[in-house]
Structure formats: C-alpha cells, structure tokens
Amino acid sequence: MTLTIDGLTGGYGNLTILKDVSFTVPSGKIVGLIGLNGAGKSTTIKHIIGLLTPQTGTIDLDGKTLKTDPTGFRAGLAYVPETPVLYPELTLREHLDMTIMAYDLDKDAAWREADAMLKRFRLDNKLDWFPAKFSKGMQQKVMIVAAFMTHAQLFIIDEPFTGLDPLAIHDLLDIVTAKKQQGASVLMSTHILATAQQYADEFVLIKSGKVRATGDMASLKQQFGLQDGSLDDIYMKMTEEKA
Amino acid sequence: MIKLWRTRLRQHVQEQQKYLRLVFNDHFVLILLILFGGALYAYSQVVKTLQPSGWLALGMALIFAGFLSFGQLATLAEAPDQIFLLPKAEAFKVYLLRARRYSMILPGTLLTFTGLAMWPLFAQLGQDPASATIALLLALWLFKDLDLWLQFLQRYHLPIRWHHQRLLLLIIAFIALFGGFYVHPAMTLLVAFILNLVFRWQLKSVLEHGRLNFSALVSLEDARMGRVYRFYNLFTDVPGLANSVHRRRYLDGLLKLVKPQQTTTWLFLYLRGFLRGGEYLGLYLRLLVIGAVIVAVLSPWWLVLGFAILFLYMVGFQLLPFYYQYDDIVFVHLYPVGPEQKPAAFERLLTVLLLIEVLAFTLVTLIRLQWVAAGSIFIGGGLFVWAFTRWYARMRLKQHRVMV
Incomplete structure (x- = not known):
C-alpha cells in the first residue's frame, strides 16, 4: 500500500x-x-x-x-506512538482483545501471531497484568505487539x-x-x-x-x-x- | 525546611479554601445547620432518659474511639520530594515536626467539641461534670498526640518493625475509654498519661536511629490527599483526580456479559473502565446507597418518588463526563470503528446502570411494604431513565461536542 x-x-x-x-x-x-x-x-x-x-x-x-x-x-493503518499510550483499566490480554475487536480480526489467527510476538518480547507470562504499570520499555513492546498484530x-x-x-x-x-x-x-x-x-x-x-x-x-x-x-x-x- | 513548610502550608490552605467554598455553598450550609440543630435537640432529649450502664459506657467508648481515629498526619509532601529533597532527608525532621503540630489542630478541635458535649451526659449520670469533662478532654488530646506520633514514625525506617500500631493504640484507647465511662474519666486520663510519657521517653532514642522513608512519606500523603479530593469531588469537579485502578477479579463475571466483537468495542472498554476505575464506580455506589437509605426512611409516596428521581438524576448527571474518559488515548481515534458506536455504547451503559438503581429503590420500598411508592418508583423511575438517556444525555453530549 x-x-x-x-x-x-x-x-x-x-x-x-x-x-x-x-x-x-x-x-x-x-x-x-x-x-x-x-x-x-x-x-x-x-x-x-x-x-x-x-x-x-x-x-x-x-x-x-x-x-x-x-x-x-x-x-x-497501524501506529506505534512515541510515548506508550495505554488504557489504565485494561490488562495486557484485554488490550490485545480491544485491537482484535476494533480491527475486526480473526480471533484465533490474531492471537497466534500475538502470542509469538509476546514470547519474543518475554511478555507472554504477563497477560493478566495492567500494562499501565509496566516499565517504559515493556509498554513500548505492548504498543508494538498491538500494532503489528493488525493486518494494516x-x-x-x-x-x-x-x-x-x-x-x-x-x-x-x-x-x-x-x-x-x-x-x-x-x-x-x-x-x-x-x-x-x-x-x-x-x-x-x-x-x-x-x-x-x-x-x-x-x-x-x-x-x-x-x-x-x-x-x-x-x-x-x-x-x-x-x- | 521551616520555610518550605510555611510555603507549602500557605499553598495548601489557599487550595483548601477554594474547594471548601464550593463544598459549603449556601444551600448545603443551610441543610447542615438544620441537621445540626435537629441533632442537638434530639441529643438533649435522649440525654434525659439515659441511666448509667455497661452498654452505655461501651457505646460511648466506641463513639469516642471512632472520633480518635479521625485526623491523619498531614505532611504535604509531594512526589518530587523524594528526588529533589533526598540530600535533605535529615533536615526533614524539623519539617515533619511542624507538620505534626499543624495536624493536631483539626482533630484537637473536633475532640474538644465532642468532649464538651459530654458535660450534660456526665451530669445526668451523677458525676461531677467539670472534673469528668476536663479529664476526658485531656485524655483524648493525649491519645491523639500519641496517635500522631505513631503516624510520624510510620514515615521512618525504624530499627524495630511493628505492625498495626495505630490499631493497637485505638484498642487500648477504647478499653481505657470504656473504663473511664464506666467508672470515671480520670482512669482514661491515667492510661493516656502513662502511655504518652513512656512513649516520649523512648522517642528520642528511636528517632536517632530512624531514617526517613521517602516513599512511605509520599504514598501516605498521596493517599490522604486523594481521600480529601474524592470528598470534594462529591460536590465539585476536582481536576486531575487520578484514581487508582484495581483489578477487581470478582467482577470478571459481569465483564463476560459483553461478547467481544467489533460492534461492542466501545462497550467492552467502557464496562471495564467503569468497573475497575475507582472514580465513577465509587460515585455510583455511594449515591446508590445514600439514595436507598433516604428512600427507605421517607414516607409519603410522592416524596419518596421525588427523591428517587432526584437521585437518578444526580447519578446520571455525574456519570456523563465518563463519556470523555478515553478521549486522550490516541488509539480510540485510530480504530476503524464507526463513529456512532461510542455514543450508543455509552447510552447502553448509562441506561443499565440507572435501571439497576430504579430496581434497587423499588426493592427498598417493597421491603417496607409501600406498594404505591414501589409502583410509582418503578414506573416513574423507568420513564425518567428513558427520557434522561434518550433525550437529556444525548443533548448534553452533543452540546459538548459542538463546543469542543
């Protein structure tokens, strides 16, 4: 494109x-x-x-x-902002669920891709945590996963x-x-x-x-x-x- | 450091004055005066009927222990202090001593008034009111003084670690107060005096080894100011009131009610935001409980209905700003989601929340077997919710959009 x-x-x-x-x-x-x-x-x-x-x-x-x-x-279009922007009330899993819903992605396929990326970034054991409380680098990784799991x-x-x-x-x-x-x-x-x-x-x-x-x-x-x-x-x- | 305290205190007082003026507005003061007058009259009636008994002493001790727990150490510390004032950690003691002295004023005044209110009670119970009241007052002050010292020490890394010191102090105070009300307040005074003396004797050596715990200092003060501002927030908008988010796993069942699909993107977000963020959930529950209590004690059905609708309006009105909760988050503007979804999702959430309130009020009146009131709240409240969400809320949110 x-x-x-x-x-x-x-x-x-x-x-x-x-x-x-x-x-x-x-x-x-x-x-x-x-x-x-x-x-x-x-x-x-x-x-x-x-x-x-x-x-x-x-x-x-x-x-x-x-x-x-x-x-x-x-x-x-998908966007990774300079400073991570996160929903204070959503867990990491729900952030990715939000992305799946908003971009109307196929749930299973999108999660397979997300899981691979999460493993790579060593975030796969933090799915039920609030990313708003992560360190800056980890938040940045969340933004990257959320952006690159879309079909943008x-x-x-x-x-x-x-x-x-x-x-x-x-x-x-x-x-x-x-x-x-x-x-x-x-x-x-x-x-x-x-x-x-x-x-x-x-x-x-x-x-x-x-x-x-x-x-x-x-x-x-x-x-x-x-x-x-x-x-x-x-x-x-x-x-x-x-x- | 003393200069810093003075500046902080001046700013703090100015800030509080600004909010207190908004909280104690004319009609609220009027209501308070009427309530206060009513309470005084009721108290004077009740006192005449009282007889000395163990239960009475127990109740009084409980009430005064409650009053004792009121009043926190206000340090006015701010988050950047732990970085900028780190080299001044030692000198901070002077600052905190000033803070402690200042923190004594408000609870000291409260305890004085409640203590003085015991004068007629002591007279009724056949004690010399002057000596009993004075002994009680002195005891209360000494306990509060000790309480503030304990809170002072909470801000230090101490060689000895003990938990729940304040709770322990309150329990001791409660027992001493019980004895005091049962026999004579001089007993309470004796306990308070000995405790205070022993503590002050130890204090110097304890403090010499203590290091200031900046993170406790800041987080305790944050929590305290948070409570103050949440109180103000009941009456007016407090800017930048950041509430802590809690996971609230026990509410996950409610979250499952929304099926994740593209059309429910906003509902998914709003529901989680409402249930896990403290601000709006707290507001909703507080007003729901207060409303239910008021509905439960009033009697003619039209008055009950009027208050029920007033509370529905207050809840609905205060929830409206939640619509804009996520406008700062860039992604909600980027999602390929139709623009009509956001207002629809918000309207649905608002409708459900208000209908739950209608049901709660109806239930309360049903328990009191007020059939007419129950029916009128159910129908009138339902109609009000319909009109509020379909008409009023839409209009308000649209107006705001045009303005922005």
Whole structure:
C-alpha cells in the first residue's frame, strides 16, 4: 500500500508548522523520517493518522482518504506512538482483545501471531497484568505487539527505539522487515541514525516544517555533495544549513 | 525546611479554601445547620432518659474511639520530594515536626467539641461534670498526640518493625475509654498519661536511629490527599483526580456479559473502565446507597418518588463526563470503528446502570411494604431513565461536542 502526501500544510489551530510537505511511502519500503526535535516529524505523523486536519494538501492511502473512506483508511493503518499510550483499566490480554475487536480480526489467527510476538518480547507470562504499570520499555513492546498484530498495510512508528533493550530493538527490526517483505509500507521517525541508515530504504529529511530532501542513501549523498558521508554526516550538514 | 513548610502550608490552605467554598455553598450550609440543630435537640432529649450502664459506657467508648481515629498526619509532601529533597532527608525532621503540630489542630478541635458535649451526659449520670469533662478532654488530646506520633514514625525506617500500631493504640484507647465511662474519666486520663510519657521517653532514642522513608512519606500523603479530593469531588469537579485502578477479579463475571466483537468495542472498554476505575464506580455506589437509605426512611409516596428521581438524576448527571474518559488515548481515534458506536455504547451503559438503581429503590420500598411508592418508583423511575438517556444525555453530549 502506498501512502502519498501531497502539498500538506498544517499545524495546531492557527499555528502553521508544516509548509507544503510532499513525499510518498511506497509499498514494500521502509522510509525513515529524519529531523531535529521540533522540525515537524510528529506533526506530520499526527496529520497522517488523522489527529490533525490539513489546512491544505491531501494524504491518501491507495486512493482512500480520511474524508472519503474513514473506516477503510483507518483499517489500513497501524501506529506505534512515541510515548506508550495505554488504557489504565485494561490488562495486557484485554488490550490485545480491544485491537482484535476494533480491527475486526480473526480471533484465533490474531492471537497466534500475538502470542509469538509476546514470547519474543518475554511478555507472554504477563497477560493478566495492567500494562499501565509496566516499565517504559515493556509498554513500548505492548504498543508494538498491538500494532503489528493488525493486518494494516501502513505502519507508522514514532521513535520506536528509546527505552527498548538492544535485544528488543533487533526483534522489532525483524518484525518490521518481515512486514515489509509481505508488502507493507513503513514510515519510521527516529534519531538513531546508524540504525536508520542500515534498515531504511528511503529517507525524508525534514527541517523547520519543510521537506529538505528525499531519496535513498545514494541520492542523498549526491544531493548534499558528500560522496563518502554517512547519514550522520548528511544530518549534521543539513542542520548547519541556513533556514 | 521551616520555610518550605510555611510555603507549602500557605499553598495548601489557599487550595483548601477554594474547594471548601464550593463544598459549603449556601444551600448545603443551610441543610447542615438544620441537621445540626435537629441533632442537638434530639441529643438533649435522649440525654434525659439515659441511666448509667455497661452498654452505655461501651457505646460511648466506641463513639469516642471512632472520633480518635479521625485526623491523619498531614505532611504535604509531594512526589518530587523524594528526588529533589533526598540530600535533605535529615533536615526533614524539623519539617515533619511542624507538620505534626499543624495536624493536631483539626482533630484537637473536633475532640474538644465532642468532649464538651459530654458535660450534660456526665451530669445526668451523677458525676461531677467539670472534673469528668476536663479529664476526658485531656485524655483524648493525649491519645491523639500519641496517635500522631505513631503516624510520624510510620514515615521512618525504624530499627524495630511493628505492625498495626495505630490499631493497637485505638484498642487500648477504647478499653481505657470504656473504663473511664464506666467508672470515671480520670482512669482514661491515667492510661493516656502513662502511655504518652513512656512513649516520649523512648522517642528520642528511636528517632536517632530512624531514617526517613521517602516513599512511605509520599504514598501516605498521596493517599490522604486523594481521600480529601474524592470528598470534594462529591460536590465539585476536582481536576486531575487520578484514581487508582484495581483489578477487581470478582467482577470478571459481569465483564463476560459483553461478547467481544467489533460492534461492542466501545462497550467492552467502557464496562471495564467503569468497573475497575475507582472514580465513577465509587460515585455510583455511594449515591446508590445514600439514595436507598433516604428512600427507605421517607414516607409519603410522592416524596419518596421525588427523591428517587432526584437521585437518578444526580447519578446520571455525574456519570456523563465518563463519556470523555478515553478521549486522550490516541488509539480510540485510530480504530476503524464507526463513529456512532461510542455514543450508543455509552447510552447502553448509562441506561443499565440507572435501571439497576430504579430496581434497587423499588426493592427498598417493597421491603417496607409501600406498594404505591414501589409502583410509582418503578414506573416513574423507568420513564425518567428513558427520557434522561434518550433525550437529556444525548443533548448534553452533543452540546459538548459542538463546543469542543
């Protein structure tokens, strides 16, 4: 599934943060969304998932938009937030039950997938606990399981690596890669540039609410004139440029 | 540290004043005055009929032990203290001593008034009222003083570990009070005086080895302020009142009533939120019990019906904000679930809860064999619930949506 953002301008109320943002997340690709704190990464994500409404521009997922087909659009999308968001009154099992109900998944199949992931994250013995009382890393794992058990075709992951132990980071990347091979598209915002460079196929570099550059590593190197540079070098160069 | 205590106390008093003004609004004060006057009159009538007996002494001892348990150590400690004030743990003692002194004021006043109220009773029972009342007052103060010291020590890691100290103290106080009411309050005073003396003699050496237990300090204060704010919350909205969530496994049977499928996503969430979160369940049960008691003691059927409907309205009205409980959770906005499900699920929950209340009120009147009242509550209450959920609640929630 392909996410296409075209000429997106938007922000909070009258405060405009994004100016004419356009990029695509093609199916079967992992796209890294890179930028400084406050550059507009989270705002972009909030527009995509529909928490904010664009002032101008369109966001469509294989032809579906939030306006024309809200339920279809939402069914195709799963989201892992930067800070875990959990229901204080639900157990881990009920969080996953909620996801199954909301996305209308087949109960047995969904639980088989969830169980495999829970085992991997060593959460399978905590099904009857309240995840709201877990540590941050464990909560993050719950969010990952809940998102990746859906049949979404677009995964939006906001800064997933903070708080996860190194083993869990590997497990997450494995899960993401598996979904990618099944044809899903992934938009991932992160500051861990080395990991992004290693796993992402393409990048969107955002600076002060505008897209500074898009493309794969080779194309970025060319655009910034850094033939031997890493993503880190490119990032540093971007931040030094005048706005 | 003393400066910190003064600042905290000033902020605390300001905050409490803000809420107390809302709690003791005009008509509530009026009702309280009438109730208070009525209680005084009833008491003066009852006192005249009393004769000295073991049962009377037992009852009085129980009442006063209850009054003694009222009043907690208010430390005004805040959660960040355990990080920011960690280097000041030793100096915290001065702060806590101030806090203890302040905490004595409210229960001290309460005990003074209740103690003074015993004057006519002692006279009726043939004792010298002046000496008996004064002895009782002194004993009560000494016990409360000791109680607050024990609570003070709860905030410390002590070399000796003992459990239920406060309960033990209350039991001793109860026995001493019983003896006091049976023979003469001077007995109670003697016990309280000796206990207090022994304790203070030991206190210094105990405290020297004690280390401040920051986590107990903070969690006890959180629990105390939580109770205070929950009380305020009966009268007004307290922002940021976070209730602790309990698993309540014994209610799992009720949860099974909702079959998990896509159309019941919201009901699944609301039901769990209602039964496990403390706030709305507590509110519902409190008002249900108070309403049932009022319905049980009133008699003309139209008055009973009026109060039943008043309580249905109060419960329904106070449950309305529960509709927005999950608006902060991003996922409820992302689920591919139709927008009509949320209001429908909420309406169903509200209807069932209010109908349970109607049934409870009907049952109470049936037990009292008030057939007319029972019938009118059943029919009138049912109609009210129908109108409230189908019409009033819908209108209110829609208004709110437009505003936001």
